[in-house]
Amino acid sequence: MYYDVTRELSEEILIFPGGDPKPEISTEDHGAYLLSLLSLSTHTGTHIDAPSHYLKDKRTVDKIDPGRLIGRCRLLDLGTATAIQASDLQGRIEGAERLLLKTWFSGRTAFDPAYPHLTTDAAALLVQEGVRCIGIDSPSIEAYDGDGTVHRTLLERGIAVIELLDLPAMPEGEYYMAALPLRLKGLDGSPARVILSDRPFV
Structure with a gap:
């Protein structure tokens, strides 16, 4: 079965x-x-950040290795956590190359500056x-008042x-993921279609 986990744009x-x-x-x-006709940011809706988004280098979205974006992934339900710390993840991510975090923000349609995010640890x-x-599933991997450290670390x-x-409809578990950005030459990110499956794609 396939699950579309992309926000409707x-x-x-x-x-x-x-x-x-x-x-x-x-x-x-x-x-x-x-x-x-469309007019939108490269970071509109469900999207993928390229290294150049924060590092301003030549690693743009069209150069992301698709192997990072296709394959087995683990979805974790973080419940009510807002500032997601290392202790929230320890013992739950070993062996996972691709990780998706479900939080209380899932399904929200209005911006909340207190959205869930990763801490530096x-x-x-x-x-x-x-x-x-x-x-x-929140607007950013980093806190609203973050200084970019989380983005740069990753x-x-x-x-x-x-x-x-x-x-919101996805239970915690193991899946297969395909997350593909548009091949936008030289840009810092792209909207993406993200599909999960409970079986391999091939």
Whole structure:
């Protein structure tokens, strides 16, 4: 069975204030066909951060190894945790190359500056454990008032970061994931379609 854990992208989607513009979508009727026009940030909706998002280097979204984004993954339910610490993850992530975090924010449609996020020690633990991809259902992997340390800790090691997943219906467990950004040349991130399955894709 396949599970689409991508937020539906529309003009009403939750956006990160002060950074992302509200998406604009219009459709033109050309008689024999329709043509829709999109104006949105590379970090609108469910999206993937490239290292260049915070490091301003040449590791752009089109250069992320798909092997980081496709394969077995583990989904953890963090319950009511907001500042997710290493102690919340210890003993639960060993052997997981791809990790998705379900939090109390799942399904929320309004921005809340107190959204769940990783602390610096949790990010360091992910590096230590060899995680290659980390995803979360909140607007950012880092606190609203963060200084970029969490992002840099992950992105410097090439860990793929997925934000604003749609996980309210997903129970904790082991899955197979395919999370593919658009191949946007030279850009710092991209909206993505993220699919989970309870069996291998091939």
